[in-house]
Amino acid sequence: MQQAFSHIDTWIFDLDNTLYPPQAALFDQIETLMVQYMTETLAIDTKTANALRRDYWVKYGTTLAGLMKHYAIEPEDFMQQVHDINLDHLESDEQLQNRIADLPGRKIIYTNGSRNHAERVCAARGITNAFDEIYGVEDANYIPKPRADAFEMVFEKAKVNAKTSAFFEDEARNLEIPKTWGVTTVHIGAHDDAHYIDFRDTDLSVFLSRLHTAGFRA
Known part of the structure; x- marks a missing residue:
């Protein structure tokens, strides 16, 4: 597992139902x-x-x-x-913050929601400092994932090299285009057999823990 991520220098994370559990509703x-x-x-x-x-x-x-x-x-x-929602019940997660921060290279959020929504959620989760950049749907002119032109715009703005990037996402269909470009794909959620998924887990923090346990640290 560690070897599969040894070339990664950019870690891209979806927001909703990826950086917090779906049970938060x-x-x-x-x-x-x-x-x-x-x-x-x-x-x-x-x-x-x-x-x-x-x-x-x-x-x-x-x-x-x-x-x-x-x-x-x-x-x-x-x-x-x-996005004018109540986040009072969303729990801070210092462990997740540390596991993301310990990844070597840039850490980016790319969401089909707005940047403001992502910033609010990250603040509530206590994980803001783990990330270098946040990109919302407005950064793709409101064109959403899974469209290729949305990824093209955001990857260009973020100067992402697909072949040295990993993408964590709960919507499996949003991983298909990145995979064709060479991105290492990780699906977070219920099991999906899609051929464009490289790794799977139901919990992001658990997956990152396994990655670090394999000896992969900054």
Whole structure:
């Protein structure tokens, strides 16, 4: 395992359900606010809004991308409203902070959420200082993962060398494009047999612990 990561100098992490456990249920809050935004902005009922929310996420990578395509909504207003969530129950994780900080090279967050959302979550988790840079969906002109052009924009801005990078992500489909470019892919979540996944674990901190135990330290 250590050998598989010995060439890595850039560590890229998704945010939601990757840097905190899914049991925190932050997306339950976000999805509720998405539906509320859609019912108010599009003048549709809750059932229709919820169906559209899910359909757009499947088709376009994010609900926002579908709303921009079909309704030309302003993304900044949408992101501000749907990320206005309560983080009081999100626990600080010093162990995760240390395990990320101990990785050699740059540590980057790349999320389909906003930078502000990522900053708030990291502060609540106590892991802000582990990261060098944060990139949100706005850094890809609101084009979301898994689209190749989204990765191209963010990787160019971050000066990422795909062949010396590892990417940790809970949405398996978001790992396919990076894998074709030579990124070492790690899926965090329920088991997925996709061929473009190199490593799997249900818990990021546990995976990093195994990596460090194998003798891989800064």
